[in-house]
Amino acid sequence: MKKQYLFGLLLSLLSAAPVFAQTPEERGLEIAQEADKRDTGWQDMKANMTMILRNRHGQKSQRKIRMRGLEILDDGDKSLSIFDQPRDVKGTAFLSFTHATIPDDQWLYLPALKRVKRISSKNKSGPFMGSEFAYEDLTSQEVERYSYKWLRDEDLNDRATFVVERYPEYAHSGYTRQVAWVDQAYWQPQKIEFYDRKNSLLKTLVYEGYQQYLEQYWRPAKMHMDNHQTGKSTILEWQDYEFRTGLTARDFDKNSLKRAR
Structure with a gap:
């Protein structure tokens, strides 16, 4: 009877033993993977x-600016930005091929020079067209581009978010780390803080006015980037989102820069 009692006590203790919890790094990666999964399948925009x-x-x-995007499932996405106003930048076009683990390919067409300029992989931290957005801020955020660490769950503006720190794994980044507040309902960022190479807070990006498209994909109406070190800021206001419009890879080759009107 005593042996049976001890055996039963041992089983109860084993069944009550805690399961090993995820590390903050595993949890951060899991959040990034889930966010990526939920934003897959939009095809083009x-x-x-x-x-x-x-x-x-x-x-x-x-x-x-007119924006075009093409989803690439086995690599980073492609995007094309065409400037229509003001007159001094009209016809300027920017083409970006994001890659997960190798340097991105980016080109800028300057109509005044009538030539396509390749953006050096070492210049990704430079400002895009005088804005507070760097070239690297304008690429698709592939999961493999970062390592991750979950910091905490936190309410931001009355919305539940995951707070995740991510560290660029690609060469020539202008950042040591970024801290992102990821909405637990949208699985999209509400805010991102960017820290420079000296690990000082450089910029904060805030997203506003999310709307859902195709009953799945959430996109913001406004993105507000503040540079804390220069006092400058840039706001991106988005309108007229369209998805699955029939764009193909031909619409994103280098010749498309010169065809952009």
Whole structure:
């Protein structure tokens, strides 16, 4: 009887033993993978964008841009940005091929020079067209581009979020790390903090006005990037999202830069 009692006690203790929990790194990667999974399958997109630049004195200028995107399932996505206004940048076009683990391919067409300029892989931290967005900020955020660490769950603006730190794994990044607040319902970022190579807070990006498309894909109406070190900011306002419009790889080759009108 005593042996049976001890055996039963041992079984109860074993059944009550805690299961090994995920590490913060495993949890962070899991969140990134789930967010990526939920945003897969949109195929292609078109949208119009207004870029509003503000200097540290509060003076503003703006640009009108047409955006195109093509989803690439076995690699990073392709995107094309075509500037329509103001007149001094009209016809400028930017083409980007994001890659998961190797340097991105990016080109800029300058109509005044009538030539295509390749963006060096070492220049990804440079500002895009005078904005507070770097070239690397404009690429698709492939899971493999970062390593991750879950920090905590936290409410932000009355919404539940995962707070995840991510560290660039690609060469020539201008950041040591980023801290992202990922909405637990949308699985999209609500806010991202960017830390420079000295690990000082450089910029904060806030997303606003998310809407759902095709009953699955969430996209923001506004993205507000503040540079804490220069006092400058850039706002991207998005309109007229369209998905699955029939764009193909031919719409994103280098010749498409010169064809852009």
